[in-house]
Amino acid sequence: xxxxxxxxxxxxxxxxxxxxxxxxxxxxxxxxxxxxxxxxxxxxxxxxxxxxxxxxxxxxxxxxxxxxxxxxxxxxxxxxxxxxxxxxxxxxxxxxxxxxxxxxxxxxxxxxxxxxxxxxxxxxxxxxxxxxxxxxxxxxxxxxxxxxxxxxxxxxxxxxxxxxxxxxxxxxxxxxxxxxxxxxxxxxxxxxxxxxxxxxxxxxxxxxxxxxxxxxxxxxxxxxxxxxxxxxxxxxxxxxxxxxxxxxxxxxxxxxxxxxxxxxxxxxxxxxxxxxxxxxxxxxxxxxxxxxxxxxxxxxxxxxxxxxxxxxxxxxxxxxxxxxxxxxxxxxxxxxxxxxxxxxxxxxxxxxxxxxxxxxxxxxxxxxxxxxxxxxxxxxxxxxxxxxxxxxxxxxxxxxxxxxxxxxxxxxxxxxxxxxxxxxxxxxxxxxxxxxxxxxxxxxxxxxxxxxxxxxxxxxxxxxxxxxxxxxxxxxxxxxxxxx
Amino acid sequence: xxxxxxxxxxxxxxxxxxxxxxxxxxxxxxxxxxxxxxxxxxxxxxxxxxxxxxxxxxxxxxxxxxxxxxxxxxxxxxxxxxxxxxxxxxxxxxxxxxxxxxxxxxxxxxxxxxxxxxxxxxxxxxxxxxxxxxxxxxxxxxxxxxxxxxxxxxxxxxxxxxxxxxxxxxxxxxxxxxxxxxxxxxxxxxxxxxxxxxxxxxxxxxxxxxxxxxxx
Numbered sequence: 001x002x003x004x005x006x007x008x009x010x011x012x013x014x015x016x017x018x019x020x021x022x023x024x025x026x027x028x029x030x031x032x033x034x035x036x037x038x039x040x041x042x043x044x045x046x047x048x049x050x051x052x053x054x055x056x057x058x059x060x061x062x063x064x065x066x067x068x069x070x071x072x073x074x075x076x077x078x079x080x081x082x083x084x085x086x087x088x089x090x091x092x093x094x095x096x097x098x099x100x101x102x103x104x105x106x107x108x109x110x111x112x113x114x115x116x117x118x119x120x121x122x123x124x125x126x127x128x129x130x131x132x133x134x135x136x137x138x139x140x141x142x143x144x145x146x147x148x149x150x151x152x153x154x155x156x157x158x159x160x161x162x163x164x165x166x167x168x169x170x171x172x173x174x175x176x177x178x179x180x181x182x183x184x185x186x187x188x189x190x191x192x193x194x195x196x197x198x199x200x201x202x203x204x205x206x207x208x209x210x211x212x213x214x215x216x217x218x219x220x221x222x223x224x225x226x227x228x229x230x231x232x233x234x235x236x237x238x239x240x241x242x243x244x245x246x247x248x249x250x251x252x253x254x255x256x257x258x259x260x261x262x263x264x265x266x267x268x269x270x271x272x273x274x275x276x277x278x279x280x281x282x283x284x285x286x287x288x289x290x291x292x293x294x295x296x297x298x299x300x301x302x303x304x305x306x307x308x309x310x311x312x313x314x315x316x317x318x319x320x321x322x323x324x325x326x327x328x329x330x331x332x333x334x335x336x337x338x339x340x341x342x343x344x345x346x347x348x349x350x351x352x353x354x355x356x357x358x359x360x361x362x363x364x365x366x367x368x369x370x371x372x373x374x375x376x377x378x379x380x381x382x383x384x385x386x387x388x389x390x391x392x393x394x395x396x397x398x399x400x401x402x403x404x405x406x407x408x409x410x411x412x413x414x415x416x417x418x419x420x421x422x423x424x425x426x427x428x429x430x431x432x433x434x435x436x437x438x439x440x441x442x443x444x445x446x447x448x449x450x451x452x453x454x455x456x457x458x459x460x461x462x463x464x465x466x467x468x469x470x471x472x473x474x475x476x477x478x479x480x481x482x483x484x
Numbered sequence: 485x486x487x488x489x490x491x492x493x494x495x496x497x498x499x500x501x502x503x504x505x506x507x508x509x510x511x512x513x514x515x516x517x518x519x520x521x522x523x524x525x526x527x528x529x530x531x532x533x534x535x536x537x538x539x540x541x542x543x544x545x546x547x548x549x550x551x552x553x554x555x556x557x558x559x560x561x562x563x564x565x566x567x568x569x570x571x572x573x574x575x576x577x578x579x580x581x582x583x584x585x586x587x588x589x590x591x592x593x594x595x596x597x598x599x600x601x602x603x604x605x606x607x608x609x610x611x612x613x614x615x616x617x618x619x620x621x622x623x624x625x626x627x628x629x630x631x632x633x634x635x636x637x638x639x640x641x642x643x644x645x646x647x648x649x650x651x652x653x654x655x656x657x658x659x660x661x662x663x664x665x666x667x668x669x670x671x672x673x674x675x676x677x678x679x680x681x682x683x684x685x686x687x688x689x690x691x692x693x694x695x696x697x698x699x700x
Contacts, residue, residue: 107639109668109671110671110673148639148669154639154641157640158640214589214590218589220589221589246547247592251547292546292688293546293686293688294546294593294687295685295686296668364668366668
C-alpha cells in the first residue's frame, strides 16, 4: 500500500468507431439543436450570461438559443490538459489524453453490509469506509461520493460526504453530490482549507465538481449555479449527460449522442464565457432505457457503444472526459455484472477516456457492494493489461530461447522465463484451483473480494488530515448549517 | 359506418397509437349520435386491453403502451363534453394527485406513471415538478383524491415525501388518502420508514399498486 496509482497509459490498442465526418455531423447537429430548438437554463445567472454574450433568451421558459459560432468560440477557450490534484502530490492525475484513471461510482442509496451481507440504507460511515478502502487500492485514482449519507440532514449532507472522503483518503475527490450555489460556496471553502489557500487551490484543485444535465435538452438551475461557483474558484467542473434512448432521447444511438452533446457543450460553453480558460471536462453516461419498464439499464450493447463513441466527441472538443462505464444493472455481483462491467469499461478504455466512473455499485448505481468494488478493480487491471497489447521485438520473440529448448522441451527453467513471467497476469478473484479444492470449499471470487475489502478496512490507515484542517472543515460545515 | 365497424376501428386506432385518428373516430361517433360511454367501453377500451395483453406477453413495448395511452386520452377528450351533455360520466377507478416533490425537477418517471394510471382508468391530476408540500395537500383536498403519488430523484428531495405524509396527518387527511412514492433512490425500507402505502420501481407496476391500494 504505497499509494501508487495504476492507470492505462501508452496503449497499443485503439478503436475506430466514428469517422471524422460522422463526428463533424454529430457536432453540426448538436449546434443546430442549440441554435434552433434551444436548451433550458433555469438559472438567472446563466440567462444573464447568455444574454450578455448574444444568445436569444426567453425568460418565461428559461430556454436559450445560441448561435453555433458562440458555442464553438467559447469551447476553444477550454484548456486541453490539466491535473486533478490530490492531497498527496504524487497522487495527482494528469488529464493529458494519455491516461485512463478509475474512480468509484456514485451515488448509491443502499449498501450490502460488509459484515452481515444484508442490504440496508447508506450512512455517513459508509462514505468514510468506502473512501478508506478506495484509498488503499492502487486501481482507484479518485473518488466520487459512492453512497449518500442519509443519516445526516439533507441540507449539509453533500458537504459532510466530502469531509468523509478527505478524512479517509489522500486521493482526489470529484463530487457529484453538490448541486446548489450555496453548497458549492461552502465546498470551495472546504477545498481552500485543504489546499492551504485560494491561490493554492487554483494551482492544485483537490476537488472537482461534476453536475448532471437534465435531459432532454435542459440543465438543472442549481447545478449550473454550483458549477459557476466551482469554476470561479478554479475547480475543474464537468457536465454529465445521462440521456437515455427511448425516454429522454431518441431511440437511435446517433440521436441520443446529439441530444446529450447539445446539453454538455452548451453548459461547458457557458462556463467558458463566464470564466475563460477555466478547466472543464466532458462527462457522459448515456444508456438505453429498458423496452419493457422504461428504466435506466446501465448496460447492454448501447452502453458499450456510447462508452467508445463519447471520447471521440470530447477529443473533437479537446477537453478531458469523465465516462460512465461499470455501473451494471445487475442486482448482485454475478454473470450479468461481469459481462456489463467488463465490456463497458473495455470499450471506454480503448478510446482512452480520461476518467472512468466507476467501481462498486449495483442495480443501476443504487446498491454498494464491496465485492463488486474489488472485482471491478480486477476488471480494470485486466483491461489495463490487454491495452498494453503485444510487444514484438528481439527480446519478446525470444528466438535464442526457443532454439535452446527445441522440440519437446519446456520453457519453465529458462532465465528468459524468470525474467518475464511476472508480466503474465495473476488474477486475484478468478478460481484457477483444481476442481476438488473448489468442491471442498465452494467459495469463489466474490468471497475473496469481500475478504480483501474487510482486511483493508480493518488494517489500512490512511494518511490523516492535519487535525487543525479536520477541525476547520467541521467548523465550516457547522456554520453553514446554522446560517441556513 | 355501422357502429360495430366503428368500434373496431376505434380499438385499432388505440392499438396503433394514432391519437389523431382516435380523436377523429370519436368525433364521428358523436356526429352519428352513438352513446359516448359505449364508444369508450366497446371501442377504445378494447384497444387498451389488447395493448395491455400484448405487453404482458412481451409482444409490445413501453413506447407502444404510452402511445396507446395518449390516443385514449385524445379520444376521451372529444367524448367528455358529450358525456356531460348527456348527464353521464365515465366510471373512473379513482382520483390520483401526482407530482415530483419540492426542489426536484426530474419529470419523466412521474409523467410515465401518469400515463399508465390514466390508461388504466384513473383520473390523474398531474401537478408537474417542484411542487411545494402544502400545494400537494391542498390539491388532494380540492379534488377529494384517493391517492397521492409522489416522485423524487434525489436523496435530498426525497425527504419531502415524508413531509407530505406528515402534513396530511397534521390536517387530519391521512386516513382518507393513500400515498404512493417512487423515484430511483426510493427503497422499500424508505417506504416503511415514512409510512407510505405503496411503492413501485416502474410505471407499469405503479398502476398495479394503485389498483391494489383501492381494491379495484
